[in-house]
Amino acid sequence: MPELSSQKSVDSERFARLLSATQDLDTPFAVIDEPSLWANATDLVRRANGVPIRVASKSVRVRSIIKDTVARDGFAGVMSYSLAESNWLVDNGIDDVLLAYPTTSRSALDYLVDDGRRLAQITVMVDSVEALDHIDSLLGAGHPAIRVCIDVDASLKIGPAHLGVRRSPVHSAAEAGALASAIAARPGFHLVGVMFYDAQIAGLPDSSPAVRLIKKRSAAELLDRRAKVVDAVSDHATLEIVNAGGSGSLEVGGADPVITELTAGSGLFVPTLFDGYDAFEPRPAAYFALSVVRKPAPDIATLFGGGYIASGATNKNRQPTPTWPPGLKAVGTEGAGEVQSPVKGPAALDLHIGDRVVMRHAKAGEMCERFDEVAIISGNGRATLTPTYRGEGKNFG
Structure with a gap:
């Protein structure tokens, strides 16, 4: 009491x-409690165990807060959700933007390749040869080299069960290696990274022993599979980015030696869906x-x-x-x-x-x-x- x-x-x-x-x-009106915001940022860095954190812009959507967070120790770069947004952020002085989702925007792609700084600071997400074909169809042959990252499905598969979100068709090391080989052989694209988003760990509160067991099993499976994927892709590219995690799984990603960076955004604001995690106390x-x-x-x-x-x-x-x-x-x-x-x-x-x-x-x-x-x-x-x-x-x- x-x-x-x-x-x-x-x-x-x-x-x-x-x-x-x-x-x-x-x-x-909307209100942000600044002491709680920066206390949350400090706690995210603590949980990341020395691995730099990208700010997930979709979970903030306030440019000044994104910029101030990136400037803090322990943070580096932004994970955006739209290529038009990526262009805008870079034009407004934010460096190192990783686009989290594939794009089909002709206007945003045209704008990207029209400027050397944007091309240097933005990495586009792909998960198939078809995605590369589509970009080529929009920009035409001979477009400048675009930095790309492979989105690897980080879901846990147990028999027919798919535990996680429906993202990339690339799941295995063999699939990732095959796509990396195709990118390496293709003009107009420069492969620099791989990304793994573990929604079944990062986005799932610890609500029961069964959930905790699934998250533990998924973390162990990913630890093994990520290393194999990175090895397979590294046969075809020098990786600058091995991205993983989310606000709910920083401890898991921070313990994996192949990961070069983590991502978090919701953990800054702590909405109600982030109540109920064992790893941290919510500080809305x-x-x-x-x-x-x-x-x-x-x-x-x-x-x-x-x-x-x-x-x-x-x-x-x-x-x-x-x-x-x-x-x-x-x-x-x-x-x-x-x-x-x-x-x-x-x-x-x-x-x-x-x-x-x-x-x-x-x-x-x-x-x-x-x-x-x-x-x-x-x-x-x-x-x-x-x-x-x-x-x-x-x-x-």
Whole structure:
């Protein structure tokens, strides 16, 4: 009980600071607790065990925060999610951008090859000869050499079961070696890296003994297979990049000697999907605030806005979570609504029209697609408004 009471006191002080600093802002607005943000960054570096971390831009989507994070010790480079975004980041002074997904954008490819700095600083992801064919079909023969990285499927396969996300068709060392050979023999492409994203480890909370067992088995399988893939690809290219991991699996990747870098982004903001991991204590840094606009019952407060459902297999854990004041939950029949979101519980009895409720999003960067700016609140309660990608007029899909 004393521990719970102490945590409640800390939370009370934090939310009092956040709400006081933003009292002149109209809701809805997004807010970042700066001390928690940088404490999370420090903890990510600790967990990475000396391996540099790329910042996953899709989990942040605020250019100033990406740039400030990359400048910190222990971080190096950005993992982007769109080639147009990659070009934009490099044009705005950010170096070493690894595109996490294949591209089919003619305009972004044209823009990439039009500038030597972009070509030097951006690495494009591929996972098949067909992807190379498509790039050639868009740019024509004789285009400048594009740096490429092979996306290797890091899922765990047990018989017919596929545990992980559906990404690359390249799974085995033989498949990776064959694609590397094809790239090496092909003008217009320069193979520099391989990437392994272990979603079944990084993106899965430790919710049961069965989950922990699967994650342990997957980590052991990947340790063996990654080394074989790197050996096979190294027969055809000098690798600069062996990328792996995510915010939930830094310890696993950091212990593998073949890995040259890790990736993390969600661990900076710590959304609700990152509660429940054994490896770290959640320290939420990103929130949004909604106002009470009506009281349909004494124990129900209706908030304006809030229908910010996270992507993925839709269920309750994709909904935003009422966080402050404590003692609130969504009304099950409505959830997070397009225009209104009712919440209920003992705390609603003390809420009045105009009061503010602080919410946490289920995922990290997706919150920022809803707001033109975020208010970054320092430890002494100073608010700095900074634009999101959306606020800079950028929509990368």
